[in-house]
Amino acid sequence: MSKKQHITGVIPARYGSSRFRGKVLAEIAGKPMIQWVYERAKQSKMLDQLFVAVDDISVLKCVEGFGGQAVMTKDNHESGTDRIAETVEHIPTDIIVNIQGDQPLLDPEMIDEAVHPMLEDMSVQMSTLKTKIEEEDYYDPAVVKVVTDAHDFALYFSRSLIPYPRDNVAVEVFEHVGLYAYRKDFLLLISEMPQSYLEKIEMLEQLRVMESGYKIKVIETKSKHAAGVSVDTPDDLARVERLVGEMKLS
16 A cells, blocks of 8 residues: 655745735635635645745745745745645655645635546656636637647647637637645756747746656536636626625635
């Protein structure tokens, strides 16, 4: 019997977001957004420990103020992946889960869904999620699409519509849900890779992995709240606050 895999969740929480500075501290129904994410993630059945990777003292104090564990990281990382790699470099663990700090309505079961294929198959180095979307989101570049092969490995991620229905045939389109699980050594490996050609064009760091010849397992989430939960603007924040009231979350 193989040994139990130790699983660590990390929430990268960068204060200086280019589109919405300080959004991780923005209040939703009386609590900062990062607290919403942390408390939702803590409900995962899979995580053995959970950290918030911060780059600003105000976020560090906020996380410690509500009882969370925070790790101060460099403020010049180009991506959340790099920030997470710094956080876990010296932490004994097997699997890392990258939990986005701007998803206050995170369904904790999505964490478990992303981790599951890595426990089932030791050859899987990285996994993520997808969810079916409606036609109104097909041409929105903020909604990242993904197509997969017959074995549920990613073929490509894009801000464009994929697959494209040239002859107006019926098509299923899936949004990529930006929650990742990695084996620790693989995470440290990809954090050392330079930005790739397609990554720079699409501004999607997962393309770095694929351009280097590695595979990403993609699981369709069963969560009903997978799509449209990210907060990138003040308008998104207002929409999420309305959803919180409707869903009666706490």
